[in-house]
Amino acid sequence: MLTLKDLADRFQLPFRGDGGTQVTGIGTLAGAQSGQLAFLANSKYSMQLAATQASVVVLGEADADASPRACLISGNPYTTFAQISALFDDGETVDEGIHASAVVHASALISPSARIGAYTVIGARTVVEDGAVVYPHGSIGQDCIVGEACVLMPRVTLVKRVRLGKRVRIHSGAVLGADGFGIAMHQGHWIKVAQLGGVQVGDDCEIGANTTIDRGAIDDTVLENDVRLDNQIQIGHNVRIGAHTAIAGCAAIAGSTTIGRYCLIGGSAGLVGHIDIADKVIIGAASIITHSIRQPGEYASGVPFQAKQDWLRNAVRFKQLDGMARTLNELKKKD
């Protein structure tokens, strides 16, 4: 049983209230019951503090006086909450060893400490390292590496030549190493460009559900360490994503684009192919990036939404924008 004092000691943080207060679970500020720990990290929710039933609240120094409950004080309450949340997470549930139904190629190498779930298929020359966990329905092709302590949730596919670093976590339905989209027109018919490269994923990356990362045409598609991808993201062949970059759901990065380190890319954003994005670039949700960005900073595109009848009136004017600008220039010249 964890107490407030246990948490304060563990994360080296000051606390207020009874250090012996027991923490049996996690709740939201608004919904927590007695025994639960909640957090306050977004000022949008600070009006919920006064009425919270949580036994302990993780919050910043400035909010401590307003807390009606015991609290753990952190310079970064959300990060502290993240660290505490891990203490309450489920463990992995795949049984030890290789499930009797798994089909493992004779040339594959599975660590005795790896766990391979039911109906998993593992191809030639593939290596699964120590402590890795493959949930049921894993589909792992040839020449892959599933690194130390990786976790592949149910129904992950590594098509071929996919090499994962350590502690990579991949969610259900993700497909790594499918053919990049390479086609060339020949006498009125498309011909396919063979995709001869692979996918390299660094340590501590996380890849969301139904996300796709194609293997490279010649060289590899690369995710450096600690890249975090949400669900339904599409990463084209030969993309390179720098360490510690995080990308929200449904973003699409076209082929051969490189993204720097510590970038944040919003949901549903699109980046065209063959461009370069510097380190520490922040791209707004649903923005379309059509050329390289050389400077760190925030970038966005799009137009604000409106009630439809207002939007229609404005949108039709967009088609007249160049004409308007010319008229305006003429009037100004005359002025």
Next chain:
Amino acid sequence: MLTLKDLADRFQLPFRGDGGTQVTGIGTLAGAQSGQLAFLANSKYSMQLAATQASVVVLGEADADASPRACLISGNPYTTFAQISALFDDGETVDEGIHASAVVHASALISPSARIGAYTVIGARTVVEDGAVVYPHGSIGQDCIVGEACVLMPRVTLVKRVRLGKRVRIHSGAVLGADGFGIAMHQGHWIKVAQLGGVQVGDDCEIGANTTIDRGAIDDTVLENDVRLDNQIQIGHNVRIGAHTAIAGCAAIAGSTTIGRYCLIGGSAGLVGHIDIADKVIIGAASIITHSIRQPGEYASGVPFQAKQDWLRNAVRFKQLDGMARTLNELKKKD
């Protein structure tokens, strides 16, 4: 064998023509052959009525005189057609009982009237209720409920803590209950926020192919009754979607956003996180919604498409828009 009179009786609708006309199948107005029933619900297609070969046409009162064929008259021809179409649908094709290859945890509870397809895996403490059908390659983790008469098409994944109401239909490749995208920066490295909640899906919901619905960080992600989701939609953690709301393909709803009842959200639309959408809001295709909407009504964003050379001239002016507005204000003041 169904006749026109059978249908008229069943749905309590008036008809014209020979009530004994047999209906052996369904066709489009343009493509139907003798014996088939077609419908006219969209005036765009009314010019096809005169030449139709359908034996029976479902249509509104106003179109009945123009019909060269027997017709079934409905105040809402599309709804009537929908009701009739169900009579011609295939039944479910999973054999009775639990397929010999299914791997079911000892603590799972499967109703004797449920059907479990080949290569399905079912985790600890999961319950599959009466009449539920799980097609092959189902991947159902721990602590899930598959409610009465649910249908999970081939290769659906419920990761964990996913509780489905009655008659929920989920299409292939959908992933419910994967980790929400929760990360916090700590000393230059991301740490993961454990996702401790689940997913609740109400009765009569339908969820499209390759759609993803993440489980909540603390509380659950919730779909109320009769929510209808098309393919490749992304629903972030802790989203709440009101009853009878329908969302078209490829829309993305970021975390902690709430959507009201009877909303219609267009294809490829995006809603940022932590906003609230009222009941009966209609959002246009590909619109990006960046803040809460408090009033019912139609909303949209975006700019109209054009021939590329025209679009380029106008699009470049967008970057001058604020300057144009200032110049215009000055000219007006002087005027």
Next chain:
Amino acid sequence: MLTLKDLADRFQLPFRGDGGTQVTGIGTLAGAQSGQLAFLANSKYSMQLAATQASVVVLGEADADASPRACLISGNPYTTFAQISALFDDGETVDEGIHASAVVHASALISPSARIGAYTVIGARTVVEDGAVVYPHGSIGQDCIVGEACVLMPRVTLVKRVRLGKRVRIHSGAVLGADGFGIAMHQGHWIKVAQLGGVQVGDDCEIGANTTIDRGAIDDTVLENDVRLDNQIQIGHNVRIGAHTAIAGCAAIAGSTTIGRYCLIGGSAGLVGHIDIADKVIIGAASIITHSIRQPGEYASGVPFQAKQDWLRNAVRFKQLDGMARTLNELKKKD
């Protein structure tokens, strides 16, 4: 072992340098090592030619003089490279015959020369023709045809009534033949429109990872020959896509839209339903197409991205655009 002369003979192309130069693999212009063949097709990369370590470079006549290495001269270097790349591709890796674990319905017909991978399920009346390859975890429902020499990569789903032509290649996670999104409102509750059609895919089509193609409501959804779809594309029910059209990742085509032949549709583009696109139309990335296009040519929508503080100033003016246009018209009239 291939030599430069072998390649020149095979593709009937002129070469420069030692015809006996051996080609053991493929590399990029910048990264190739001795023994590898590289190509130059995009002038963006021509500065890499001088320093390349490739043993052979495929390039256009105009670049031949600048090549420090033996070269193969082609009017279309990218197409020639595509043809050569196929010579270095892996073969298919599914063993001959039907894997012992496959569950094949008694009424299905599997050619003796087809290869069916582990844990594949094949439904009633489905036919798998000569030389077709189904990788592990294939999920093929009833009344499907997998044509001659098709390749279904791991974990492809054909739900039902999906008929593939010859040499169709489908990537992992793709779902063909799921229910189209047909719903009708009835007394405040949605009812489902049964989806009675199928999916027809022509010869030589390629379908990307996690792409979804719904089956038709009444008639079929159709891809003509040589249609090329990238990853995570959504094709609604009753769409028809003309021969030789290529669509980039994450595009979405809503129901009943028809697209002509030899079209190119950019990534993340969206087409609303019930419109018609002519032959040889090119649609820019992330463009939203809201009505029919009758003429070949290039089309686009969207606004350029900017640094966020600039974008905000301009974006807010979009809501004033109609007012600005009216003011401008008045000023002009007075002028």
